Amino acid sequence: xxxxxxxxxxxxxxxxxxxxxxxxxxxxxxxxxxxxxxxxxxxxxxxxxxxxxxxxxxxxxxxxxxxxxxxxxxxxxxxxxxxxxxxxxxxxxxxxxxxxxxxxxxxxxxxxxxxxxxxxxxxxxxxxxxxxxxxxxxxxxxxxxxxxxxxxxxxxxxxxxxxxxxxxxxxxxxxxxxxxxxxxxxxxxxxxxxxxxxxxxxxxxxxxxxxxxxxxxxxxxxxxxxxxxxxxxxxxxxxxxxxxxxxxxxxxxxxxxxxxxxxxxxxxxxxxxxxxxxxxxxxxxxxxxxxxxxxxxxxxxxxxxxxxxxxxxxxxxxxxxxxxxxxxxxxxx
Amino acid sequence: xxxxxxxxxxxxxxxxxxxxxxxxxxxxxxxxxxxxxxxxxxxxxxxxxxxxxxxxxxxxxxxxxxxxxxxxxxxxxxxxxxxxxxxxxxxxxxxxxxxxxxxxxxxxxxxxxxxxxxxxxxxxxxxxxxxxxxxxxxxxxxxxxxxxxxxxxxxxxxxxxxxxxxxxxxxxxxxxxxxxxxxxxxxxxxxxxxxxxxxxxxxxxxxxxxxxxxxxxxxxxxxxxxxxxxxxxxxxxxxxxxxxxxxxxxxxxxxxxxxxxxxxxxxxxxxxxxxxxxxxxxxxxxxxxxxxxxxxxxxxxxxxxxxxxxxxxxxxxxxxxxxxxxxxxxxxx
DNA sequence: TTGTACGCGTTATCAA
DNA sequence: TTGATAACGCGTACAA
Numbered sequence: 060x061x062x063x064x065x066x067x068x069x070x071x072x073x074x075x076x077x078x079x080x081x082x083x084x085x086x087x088x089x090x091x092x093x094x095x096x097x098x099x100x101x102x103x104x105x106x107x108x109x110x111x112x113x114x115x116x117x118x119x120x121x122x123x124x125x126x127x128x129x130x131x132x133x134x135x136x137x138x139x140x141x142x143x144x145x146x147x148x149x150x151x152x153x154x155x156x157x158x159x160x161x162x163x164x165x166x167x168x169x170x171x172x173x174x175x176x177x178x179x180x181x182x183x184x185x186x187x188x189x190x191x192x193x194x195x196x197x198x199x200x201x202x203x204x205x206x207x208x209x210x211x212x213x214x215x216x217x218x219x220x221x222x223x224x225x226x227x228x229x230x231x232x233x234x235x236x237x238x239x240x241x242x243x244x245x246x247x248x249x250x251x252x253x254x255x256x257x258x259x260x261x262x263x264x265x266x267x268x269x270x271x272x273x274x275x276x277x278x279x280x281x282x283x284x285x286x287x288x289x290x291x292x293x294x295x296x297x298x299x300x301x302x303x304x305x306x307x308x309x310x311x312x313x314x315x316x317x318x319x320x321x322x323x324x325x326x327x328x329x330x331x332x333x334x335x336x337x338x339x340x341x342x343x344x345x346x347x348x349x350x351x352x353x354x355x356x357x358x359x360x361x362x363x364x365x366x367x368x369x370x371x372x373x374x375x376x377x378x379x380x381x382x383x384x385x386x387x388x389x390x391x392x
Numbered sequence: 393x394x395x396x397x398x399x400x401x402x403x404x405x406x407x408x409x410x411x412x413x414x415x416x417x418x419x420x421x422x423x424x425x426x427x428x429x430x431x432x433x434x435x436x437x438x439x440x441x442x443x444x445x446x447x448x449x450x451x452x453x454x455x456x457x458x459x460x461x462x463x464x465x466x467x468x469x470x471x472x473x474x475x476x477x478x479x480x481x482x483x484x485x486x487x488x489x490x491x492x493x494x495x496x497x498x499x500x501x502x503x504x505x506x507x508x509x510x511x512x513x514x515x516x517x518x519x520x521x522x523x524x525x526x527x528x529x530x531x532x533x534x535x536x537x538x539x540x541x542x543x544x545x546x547x548x549x550x551x552x553x554x555x556x557x558x559x560x561x562x563x564x565x566x567x568x569x570x571x572x573x574x575x576x577x578x579x580x581x582x583x584x585x586x587x588x589x590x591x592x593x594x595x596x597x598x599x600x601x602x603x604x605x606x607x608x609x610x611x612x613x614x615x616x617x618x619x620x621x622x623x624x625x626x627x628x629x630x631x632x633x634x635x636x637x638x639x640x641x642x643x644x645x646x647x648x649x650x651x652x653x654x655x656x657x658x659x660x661x662x663x664x665x666x667x668x669x670x671x672x673x674x675x676x677x678x679x680x681x682x683x684x685x686x687x688x689x690x691x692x693x694x695x696x697x698x699x700x701x702x703x704x705x706x707x708x709x710x711x712x713x714x715x716x717x718x719x720x721x722x723x724x725x
Numbered sequence: 726t727t728g729t730a731c732g733c734g735t736t737a738t739c740a741a
Numbered sequence: 742t743t744g745a746t747a748a749c750g751c752g753t754a755c756a757a
Contacts, residue, residue: 060450061508061531063750074728079752089726104529109507110446111750114733117393119443129462129472132669139462142489151503154487156475170484174442175394196437198394310673317675336465340643342650342675396734407744412736422742444734447749 062105070103071096082107113175122363123153123171125164125181132335133305133352137182137204140356148364150177172197178363180204183247200366202359205250214366216359216375220250223348223379224257227302227330230346230381232265235390236300236328240293242285242312243276244304251276251304254332258302272296286311290319299327299390306331306338306347313341313386324388334382343385351377395438403436404429415440446508455696456486456504458497458514465668466638466685470515470537473689481697483510492579505530511696513537516580533699535692538583547699549692549708553583556681556712557590560635560663563679563714565598568723569633569661573626575618575645576609577637584609584637587665591635605629619644623652632660632723639664639671639680646674646719657721667715676718684710 064082068075073092081088081096082105088096113119122145126134138154145152153176157164171179178200203215231239241258243251259269273296279285286308293301303309309331316323323329323343331338334349354377362372397415401408406425414421414429415438421429446452455478459467471487478485486509490497504512511533536548564572574591576584592602606629612618619641626634636642642664649656656662656676664671667682687710695705 061505061750065750075751076729076753077727080727083752087726092726106502106505108447108750110443110452111733112752113443114441114447114735114749115751115753117733129468129475132465135462135468138487139489142462142487146488146500151486151488151507153484154471154475155479155484156472167479169439172394172439174484314673337670337673340647340670340674394734398734408734409736409745410743412734413743416736420742425742441734444749445736447734447751448736450749 061108062100062103063108064105067096067100067103067105071099117175119175119177120150121153121174121176122150122360123155123167123174123176123179125167125171125179126154126156127159127183128156129154131183132307132337133333133350134182136352137356137359140353140358141180141360142356144357144360144364148360150364168197177367178202180359180363181206200363202363202366204355204359214362214372214374216355216362216377218350218355219376219378220253221257221260223332223350224254224302225261226379226381227332227348228258228261229265231300231302231328231330231387232261232267234300234328234387235392237267237390238270238273238296238298238300240273240275240289240296240298240301242289242301242303242308243274244282244285244308245276245278247304254304270296273298281311282307283311283314286313287315287318290315290321294321294327300330300387301327302330302332304332306333306335306345309345309347309386310337310341313343313345323386325391328387328390330387338384341386346384346387347382349380349382351380394441395433395436396441397438400429400433400436400438404432450508452508452510453483454486454507454509455483455693456488456500456507456509456512458500458504458512459487459489460492460516461489462487464516465640465670466666466683467515469685470689470692473686473691474513474693475689477690477693477697481693483697501530510700511535513692513696514539515692533696535696535699537688537692547695547705547707549688549695549710551683551688552709552711553586554590554593556665556683557587557635558594559712559714560665560681561591561594562598564633564635564661564663564720565594565600567633567661567720568725570600570723571603571606571629571631571633573606573608573622573629573631573634575622575634575636575641576607577615577618577641578609578611580637587637603629606631614644615640616644616647619646620648620651623648623654627654627660633663633720634660635663635665637665639666639668639678642678642680642719643670643674646676646678657719658724661720661723663720665712671717674719679717679720680715682713682715684713 064075064078068078078096081093142152155167157167180202182204201213205217243255262269275289277288279288309329312329321327331345331347334347338345338347358375365372397408397411401411411429414426475485488500490500513535515537534546538550595602608622610618610621612621642662645662654660664678664680667680671678671680691708698705
């Protein structure tokens with residue numbers, strides 16, 4: 060059993076009120092007893108109970124963070140940024156995985172509500188709208204990462220998918236590529252839709268037509284596998300460059316190229332999206348669109364804390380950045 | 393303000409005690425009022441307060457997890473396993489990074505104590521012994537991952553570093569290699585020591601001598617950089633195979649080889665340790681020693697929950713597994 | 726300068 | 742079958 064202020068009060072021969080005041084340096088308490096009690100508390104190994112404090116203050120200094128799975132290299136950095144910012148502000152974060160199951164996600168949110176977290180951050184939910192039934196009961200701030208939704212308590216921080224995709228495709232056009240493929244992800248329809256839109260926008264803006272045959276959206280088991288699926292049909296269609304929904308897909312494509320002895324970037328240029336760590340370790344290293352992942356997490360947490368202070372906040376859309384590496388090159392006619 | 397049982401009691405015209413009982417299906421309450429109140433609770437959006445329950449039960453159903461940084465791909469899977477197991481058992485986990493700073497680690501543990509977590513799990517602490525001053529005040533179970541320590545409330549789950557290292561070096565010997573280098577990590581002295589011991593054991597057991605010149609332990613900034621540092625001296629010393637402290641170091645070595653046009657595995661065989669995800673994506677893919685990371689996390693959490701149930705537990709040492717990929721080959725004389 | 730009394734939301738005990 | 746009361750650990754208004 061942890062030591063309580065009553066325990067201290069008893070051994071000090073004072074009331075627990077005096078102990079409470081002495082410990083927070085209340086000047087109403089005489090310097091002498093104040094120091095005596097503080098020393099006693101240290102000796103007895105007293106650590107105040109956040110549980111009791113929370114019951115009183117109706118604040119738990121706790122943020123619940125819902126993620127799909129921590130195993131996703133993209134999410135890792137978001138969590139890192141969020142946790143770091145929270146820690147600095149004296150908040151702790153509950154991490155809970157939904158594994159993309161709507162049921163699990165609802166259960167997780169339910170748990171957070173029971174625990175009286177002060178706010179909830181949700182990353183890359185695929186079911187955002189699904190738990191709107193829950194959301195209208197929620198009276199605490201909810202900040203969504205990369206998943207804009209409408210609602211009174213709903214706020215969001217997101218990356219500019221469309222701008223990022225344009226950046227990638229415009230760069231490929233600059234390199235002289237004309238037949239540019241896109242490998243999408245059907246299981247994340249929203250961001251996929253925006254990236255596809257960016258891909259199309261870049262092409263049409265430069266006066267090129269979008270050949271639907273060059274847009275692939277197979278339902279492979281994993282992002283990695285998805286990358287390898289369309290290689291042959293792409294080559295048959297005269298594709299010289301491919302923009303992928305994310306880095307894992309691009310890595311899958313690189314692996315497939317390696318297997319089929321397709322030289323990257325000489326025969327095929329490849330661009331990813333996210334800039335996860337492994338993108339640096341592939342051969343060739345991956346040209347990609349960097350999402351400011353750490354910043355995404357930090358910003359989401361900062362916004363959350365601002366909301367808790369009662370401040371007004373504005374939804375944020377962060378720009379992406381093109382990272383040039385070795386998987387792209389001038390088109391060889 | 394969340395709805396409380398008192399709110400429900402008021403609108404139902406009964407005492408809050410009755411509400412409490414009705415909600416937990418106490419058969420003492422008449423079926424009629426029981427159902428009436430349960431329905432009312434649902435309608436009013438009642439969610440019980442874990443805070444109040446914790447104050448009474450002295451249990452928070454919460455585990456504190458101290459990690460160095462979630463950005464470490466090794467730790468990610470450990471957290472995944474632990475969180476998953478916790479969730480299934482109705483526990484939540486507080487995640488907090490120490491960033492290898494002893495001060496931060498102490499602060500994190502302090503925070504956990506304030507929050508009255510039921511137990512603490514610490515992964516790969518570099519300062520285990522440092523906070524023994526805190527530990528003797530701790531009255532809750534502490535489970536260490538990959539960091540054995542002695543103490544009443546201290547338990548551990550670890551991987552068999554020595555056996556893993558032997559596995560790696562014995563395999564290289566089988567391939568005909570004799571001049572085998574080791575790149576260590578001075579900042580993790582314990583596990584590094586054990587892996588080095590395994591390296592030596594494998595060599596001497598097979599009747600070979602350990603040339604100290606082949607053991608490198610530079611103090612590079614990062615694991616990755618460390619991998620590139622000794623390449624030239626290794627080659628000059630006639631090394632044909634290298635065993636690395638971990639995969640990141642091995643990846644650093646692969647990158648250096650790529651730059652210096654050293655063919656892997658033809659000119660140099662490389663073995664890593666951990667089997668992190670990126671090890672699959674390198675070219676060539678990395679032969680490595682797999683740590684059962686997910687299991688490490690699951691087991692640590694299971695042990696923790698067992699301890700909370702008052703069960704006896706035994707410290708665990710898990711074996712490693714050799715994963716054959718493309719970065720190793722028969723020595724070419 | 727210090728102490729008493731009450732409340733935060735819940736559960737357990739005892740009484741009705 | 743239901744209700745009043747106390748307790749968990751802490752902070753605060755009010756009293757002494």
